[in-house]
Amino acid sequence: MSTRRITEHDVPALALGCxxxxxxxxxxxxxxxxxxxRALREHGPVPVVTLADLADDDLILPLSAIGAPTVAAExxxxxxxxxxxxxxVEARYGRAVAAVMATEIGGANGVAPVGWAAGLGLPLLDADGMGRAFPELQMVSMNVAQIPPSxxxxxxxxxxxxxxxxxxxxxxxxxxxxLCVASGSSAVLADFVMTAAQARTGVIxxxxxxxxxxxxLLREAADPLPALIAELGAAxxxxxxxxxxARRTEGGFVHxxxxVRGTGPYTGTEVVLDLQNENLRARQDGRVLAVVPDLIAVVDAYTGVAVATESLRYGQRVAVLSWACDPIWRTPRGLALAGPAAFGTDLGAADAS
Incomplete structure (x- = not known):
């Protein structure tokens, strides 16, 4: 078994990365x-396991919050x-769950499964279904691999x-x-419950x-922003x-x-971000700079700490970065599920120059 454990002292770094x-x-x-x-203090550290640690028929429970981030904050x-x-789940499948998995590693949904695993007395799988965050349930690598949602x-x-x-x-x-909207646009969800054998074909x-x-890296680097750009290979x-x-909550999403108006060496540059819970597209003067499924992040210009869409405010000093998604999202099925056209309108392709 893996000997890696997540303790309460790891949570701040995990949260920054998520x-x-x-x-x-x-x-x-x-x-x-x-x-x-609090969950780790009450229940102790959470073991982190890999797929190699699990038997083929071990049951994995992917968990996430579903809803609008602006609502979940309250x-x-x-x-x-x-x-x-x-x-x-255990009553339905007739056996015990072997491990919890974060459905998405991005944002609160990457942190919360650690607390859930602690409370359930289960290990956490070192994997997820996105490699980032996406706003919709079907936009997961398990669906790309055609694992049924169960x-x-x-x-x-x-x-x-x-x-x-x-x-x-x-x-x-x-x-x-x-159902989530009926519950006030905030709930906890399990989907794509699967065996470890299935997970080997379709998780990140x-x-x-x-x-x-x-x-x-963000906590320890002397100059976080350049270090982060180098680590990610980001633009x-x-x-x-x-x-x-401009934000509105509609249909369980933040749209x-x-x-962002450039300063310093970026004076004269204005980048517009299109949002649906996540940053979907960055554009400048009608030209697409980056678009889903690649990752686009707004970070504090001095610390490199990410700024969530619901926390964006006039006057913040920020940098906008973009980097490549997991290769599974560049496959034809991956692009069909979470590429530009999957968001109800063709956001356009990122400029290749």
């Missing part, structure tokens, strides 16, 4: 830092959701629990989103380790001031735009 990989979404990490630290979970979901189980903060049997992941997204391995590594699109933000 916030960065959240590309603006996945929910703000600050509430989950508090909740996860409508806090009860703490009982993960346990309620586990009971339903039963989808939702639990909300007041104790409601629902199990959905859907014909595919697109229907799972529609039904789960409708090493996600937890990567988030910890990125967060540690530095602009550094400047947030000049305008909108943010404009």
């Amino acid at each position: 916030a960065l990989l959240g590309t603006g979404g996945g929910g703000g990490v600050e509430p989950e830092v508090l909740a996860t630290t 409508l806090l979970p009860s703490g009982a959701e993960a346990g309620a979901i586990r009971r339903v 039963a989808v189980v939702l639990a909300d903060t007041v104790g409601n629990v629902a199990t959905l049997d859907t014909v595919d992941a697109d229907w799972a997204e529609q039904w789960a989103r409708a 391995a090493g996600s937890v380790s990567r988030a910890l590594r990125l967060g540690t 530095h699109l602009v550094t400047g001031k947030v000049a305008a933000v 909108g735009t943010a404009t």
Whole structure:
């Protein structure tokens, strides 16, 4: 078995890395830092396992929060959701869950599974289903690999629990989103419950380790922004001031735009970000600079710490970075599920120059 463990002392670095990989979404990490630290103090460190540590028929429970990040910042979970979901899943499959997995490593959804695993007394798998954050349930690597969504189980903060049997992941997204909106646009979700054998074909391995590594770099680097750019191999699109933000919560998502006006060597440059929970596209004067499924992050210009879409405010000094997604998202099926056209309108292809 893997000897790696996540302790309460690892949580700040993990949160910084998850916030960065959240590309603006996945929910703000600050509430989950508090909740996860408390869970680790109460239940002890969480072992981190790899797929090599698991038997083929071991059951993996992917968990995430679903809803609008702006709502989740105020409508806090009860703490009982993960346990309620586990009971339903184990009753349905007739055996115990072997490990928890973060459905998405980005944002709060990368941090919260550590606390959930601690409370459930389970290890955490060093993997996820996105390598970043995406706003919709079907936008996961398990769906790219055509692993069925199985039963989808939702639990909300007041104790409601629902199990959905859907014909595919697109229907799972529609039904789960409708229930989430009915619960105030905030709930906890399990989907794509799978065996370790299935997971070997369709998860993004090493996600937890990567988030910890990125967060540690941000905490320890003497000059975080250049160090981060070098570590990620990122394109530095602009550094400047947030000049305008327009957001609305609709259908369980945060939609909108943010404009960053360049300063210093970027004076005269204005980059507009299109948002749907995450940063979907960066454009300048009608030219697309970066677009999903590649990652686009807004970070503090001095510390490199990521700024979530719901936290963008006029006057913030930020940098906008972009870097390549996991190769699974560049496959034809990956692009169909989470490329530009998957967001209801053709966002356009990133400029290749």
